[in-house]
Amino acid sequence: MTERGATEDVLPEQGLSVTEAARQLSVSRVALFRVLHGKAAISTDMALRLEAWINGPTAETWGHVQADRDLWQACQRPVTRHCIRLRRDHANTDSSISHTHHGNGRGTRVRSPSVAAPV
Template sequence: MGRMYDPAHPGEILKEDVLPGLGLTVTEAAAQLGVSRVALSRVINGRAAISPELAIRLAQWLGGNAESWLQMQLRHDLWNAERNSSANVTPVKRSKAA
């Protein structure tokens, strides 16, 4: 299976699918999650990443597992890093074993 093209930030999933599906505002969701409205808003608007702590809270709140939220974040971050990387790295040359 190939890598997803421009994977969504997990905050976008929360903003577009989860909160409307639950009929919740950011303020209500933040209160239920035990985080500040500002912190959740930053994630929802793609200005902050899903932390391991928030991933645990989301899994407890919605069901499922924390790893799935972290994997979404990782896919999003890696896809963007690969497209924005200006690294010019020379692969290591291994010496021949004696």
């Protein structure tokens, strides 16, 4: 969630500052500020508070919004893009081929699970 989306839509509509909104949500101003600025995730607890406070999205919807944002952010990282490419390569080859797994820092040989390429 970005401040632009939250503060330009919800907070001014309610005539609220971040400080007042945080008070009504029973969270610290810093916690709300961090969520609004995309510096902190929307926790399950925050999603439940938002659902109760805003007559609109459910806690489940807030959770989906956060999951979508997390997935988008992960896909932007070069390492993740590399892993996705490896998964696609493995889907097109014999899945029993071993490769060097660099994630544990020891270069241990591990068997690749059969992973279908994302569509």
